[in-house]
Amino acid sequence: xxxxxxxxxxxxxxxxxxxxxxxxxxxxxxxxxxxxxxxxxxxxxxxxxxxxxxxxxxxxxxxxxxxxxxxxxxxxxxxxxxxxxxxxxxxxxxxxxxxxxxxxxxxxxxxxxxxxxxxxxxxxxxxxxxxxxxxxxxxxxxxxxxxxxxxxxxxxxxxxxxxxxxxxxxxxxxxxxxxxxxxxxxxxxxxxxxxxxxxxxxxxxxxxxxxxxxxxxxxxxxxxxxxxxxxxxxxxxxxxxxxxxxxxxxxxxxxxxxxxxxxxxxxxxxxxxxxxxxxxxxxxxxxxxxxxxxxxxxxxxxxxxxxxxxxxxxxxxxxxxxxxxxxxxxxxxxxxxxxxxxxxxxxxxxxxxxxxxxxxxxxxxxxxxxxxxxxxxxxxxxxxxxxxxxxxxxxxxxxxxxxxxxxxxxxxxxxxxxxxxxxxxxxxxxxxxxxxxxxxxxxxxxxxxxxxxxxxxxxxxxxxxxxxxxxxxxxxxxxxxxxxxxxxxxxxxxxxxxxxxxxxxxxxxxxxxxxxxxxxxxxxxxxxxxxxxxxxxxxxxxxxxxxxxxxxxxxxxxxxxxxxxxxxxxxxx
Ligand SMILES: Cc1ncc(C[n+]2csc(CCOP(=O)(O)OP(=O)(O)O)c2C)c(N)n1
Ligand SMILES: [Mg+2]
Numbered sequence: 116x117x118x119x120x121x122x123x124x125x126x127x128x129x130x131x132x133x134x135x136x137x138x139x140x141x142x143x144x145x146x147x148x149x150x151x152x153x154x155x156x157x158x159x160x161x162x163x164x165x166x167x168x169x170x171x172x173x174x175x176x177x178x179x180x181x182x183x184x185x186x187x188x189x190x191x192x193x194x195x196x197x198x199x200x201x202x203x204x205x206x207x208x209x210x211x212x213x214x215x216x217x218x219x220x221x222x223x224x225x226x227x228x229x230x231x232x233x234x235x236x237x238x239x240x241x242x243x244x245x246x247x248x249x250x251x252x253x254x255x256x257x258x259x260x261x262x263x264x265x266x267x268x269x270x271x272x273x274x275x276x277x278x279x280x281x282x283x284x285x286x287x288x289x290x291x292x293x294x295x296x297x298x299x300x301x302x303x304x305x306x307x308x309x310x311x312x313x314x315x316x317x318x319x320x321x322x323x324x325x326x327x328x329x330x331x332x333x334x335x336x337x338x339x340x341x342x343x344x345x346x347x348x349x350x351x352x353x354x355x356x357x358x359x360x361x362x363x364x365x366x367x368x369x370x371x372x373x374x375x376x377x378x379x380x381x382x383x384x385x386x387x388x389x390x391x392x393x394x395x396x397x398x399x400x401x402x403x404x405x406x407x408x409x410x411x412x413x414x415x416x417x418x419x420x421x422x423x424x425x426x427x428x429x430x431x432x433x434x435x436x437x438x439x440x441x442x443x444x445x446x447x448x449x450x451x452x453x454x455x456x457x458x459x460x461x462x463x464x465x466x467x468x469x470x471x472x473x474x475x476x477x478x479x480x481x482x483x484x485x486x487x488x489x490x491x492x493x494x495x496x497x498x499x500x501x502x503x504x505x506x507x508x509x510x511x512x513x514x515x516x517x518x519x520x521x522x523x524x525x526x527x528x529x530x531x532x533x534x535x536x537x538x539x540x541x542x543x544x545x546x547x548x549x550x551x552x553x554x555x556x557x558x559x560x561x562x563x564x565x566x567x568x569x570x571x572x573x574x575x576x577x578x579x580x581x582x583x584x585x586x587x588x589x590x591x592x593x594x595x596x597x598x599x600x601x602x603x604x605x606x607x608x609x610x611x612x613x614x615x616x617x618x619x620x621x622x623x624x625x626x627x628x629x630x631x632x633x634x635x636x637x638x639x640x641x642x643x644x645x646x647x648x649x650x651x652x653x654x655x656x657x658x659x660x661x662x663x664x665x666x667x668x669x670x671x672x673x674x675x676x677x678x679x680x681x682x683x684x685x686x687x688x
Pocket of ligand 2: 516567568569593594595596597598599
């Protein structure tokens with residue numbers, strides 16, 4: 116349903132059902148885009164959406180997983196919560212992967228699921244599933260509405276909880292009898308959540324401690340996580356880093372928080388991080404983690420993680436501090452508020468010039484590298500070209516696998532909210548629908564989905580949305596005819612036993628695109644990339660590009676499982 120803004124719900128509404136109450140509540144929240152799929156238990160909600168024509172845009176994916184990843188992409192780019200609707204039973208369970216994904220990466224989503232009528236809950240009614248039980252461990256909070264009168268308050272609370280503190284997904288399960296019931300009185304929506312009061316401002320004593328530690332440090336380093344992006348703290352971060360001339364390493368999800376092209380930026384750290392970023396974390400004496408959660412793909416073997424450092428950790432979620440890494444200076448705070456407090460302190464010149472010079476030297480001496488045969492498309496080179504042709508300005512989304520790591524390594528982000536990837540859960544099939552949502556979240560930029568030939572086949576049905584909406588999303592399949600990351604691990608750690616990781620039977624992706632009335636291209640050579648890709652990327656129409664790349668390429672550097680940050684393989688001078 117494509118609708119124009121403007122018409123008022125009140126004018127069009129004759130019956131007032133629980134579903135109308137929900138729709139009013141969404142309008143009150145300023146929701147402009149819904150990602151959803153109808154079904155029996157949400158028919159009253161879809162009827163209310165029909166009555167509210169003109170109030171929001173409803174995107175109909177072709178699978179609920181597409182809806183929720185699109186909502187994630189929308190939320191990451193627009194900074195507004197993604198709103199999802201699914202029916203009970205299979206509709207709700209199809210959302211589960213996306214809910215878990217959003218939970219791991221702290222993406223604010225509000226997900227409305229239909230439920231069977233209250234009177235039959237627990238009877239194995241048609242399309243009944245216990246979505247409360249299923250989503251309890253993968254949501255920030257979940258509700259099952261028990262009474263019509265609760266609905267407006269619950270919706271308000273759900274948006275509040277999803278978007279404040281550490282963001283995350285909130286599920287609101289609505290039994291069909293509640294959304295269908297008629298009401299005619301004014302219902303209160305005020306809420307009071309005394310048990311939920313996230314700590315936003317840092318303790319000034321802890322800020323003093325960090326400031327003092329900084330002045331004594333000889334080898335300080337800043338680790339930037341996505342908490343900086345969520346709290347929109349990039350300008351405070353840049354001021355802090357520049358004041359003290361601090362080297363910066365980033366997590367996968369933190370890319371873009373600090374400008375990737377700045378000299379002080381060492382690159383992504385972790386399993387496929389740069390030599391200079393990883394060695395900075397290994398050798399530092401003060402590690403300032405801002406909004407990262409010390410995930411195992413970042414730290415490698417904890418025994419060798421920052422072994423000489425005193426650790427300061429700024430995080431809005433107290434549960435993250437000290438969870439994986441002993442922390443000398445815990446600071447529970449919003450990243451923006453903590454950085455603003457630090458920036459109020461007197462700035463001193465640190466005694467760390469040798470350290471900064473060494474790290475910048477590492478960056479030059481041990482850069483990312485790849486082979487460059489004459490004709491064939493090398494995936495790393497392809498990503499560099501995509502960066503070049505888009506001037507580093509595209510919104511880049513990815514699937515999970517080798518192409519994701521190459522995108523993280525070779526597409527440099529100078530601003531936040533341009534990089535949308537599935538970090539914590541590592542969800543194949545995320546990249547393409549996320550690009551659709553990201554495009555809708557920022558129509559002024561082009562979204563480029565960098566996807567694997569494996570992952571794309573998990574959610575390619577969403578080509579229908581591109582067909583319908585003509586969104587200028589570009590899908591670049593980094594086609595190595597393999598589950599490349601699996602193949603790489605089998606090559607390195609399973610003596611080249613390629614068990615079920617080579618995909619030599621594939622659809623004709625060009626014809627597939629064309630069957631959705633989308634321009635399809637297949638590139639086999641560097642020349643084709645160079646002559647055709649710039650134009651395709653600049654066009655305002657959707658396109659799918661099947662890039663045949665070398666199958667045997669691996670992602671380097673790499674920290675093998677169980678190894679420490681200093682034990683990278685595939686480092687070259
Ligand atoms: C839903 C899901 N299933 C399985 C995996 C395990 N896995 C991680 S990477 C990968 C290979 C991905 O292949 P492809 O999409 O072609 O990307 P490539 O690594 O080749 O770039 C697999 C199977 C996963 N991350 N997600
Ligand atoms: Mg592949």
